[in-house]
Amino acid sequence: MCVAANEAGVVERSVALTVHSAPAITAEPTVAVDAGGTVVLDCRAEGEPTPTMEWSRKGGRRLLGDDRFSPLSNGSLRVSSAQKEDTAQYECLARNLLGSARARVTLTVRGGRRCVFMATRASQRGTGCYRSSAAAKLPSSSPRTWPRGVWSLLRQLEARGPSGACSRT
Structure with missing residues (x-):
């Protein structure tokens, strides 16, 4: 609320202020699951405007949603029916108008x-x-x-x- 006053009177105005910020990521660095199980690779981003999230496997192959790899609304990635071949390093990327941030998550699938x-x-x-x-x-x-x-x-x-x-x- 902004108030201005003088001999002529008082004027009040409300103003919305939005502070923009580049993305900041919080991720769990190492996750393990038994073969055939389901696991969530946790990667959450904060920023204004709200960052968009993208996942890729080490080597740059972007992961799009399919039967086994599903991006969640909070930015994390669900891996269903994990296979030994899924053992790898994954990267989540958060982007908005002010920049980007990356985090790596190592998935280990036991058994297989x-x-x-x-x-x-x-x-x-x-x-x-x-x-x-x-x-x-x-x-x-x-x-x-x-x-x-x-x-x-x-x-x-x-x-x-x-x-x-x-x-x-």
């Missing part, structure tokens, strides 16, 4: 795919990628001593086909 040594009937060797839940059903003994049920399970998994690169976990 596992390499399973298997021998076929012709005694050939091969490696297949299978989800941990399926691989966990395999006996730890030598493949030559596995019962028939295990071979049946392996044939079912093999029919689905390996997807992605193997890594020992």
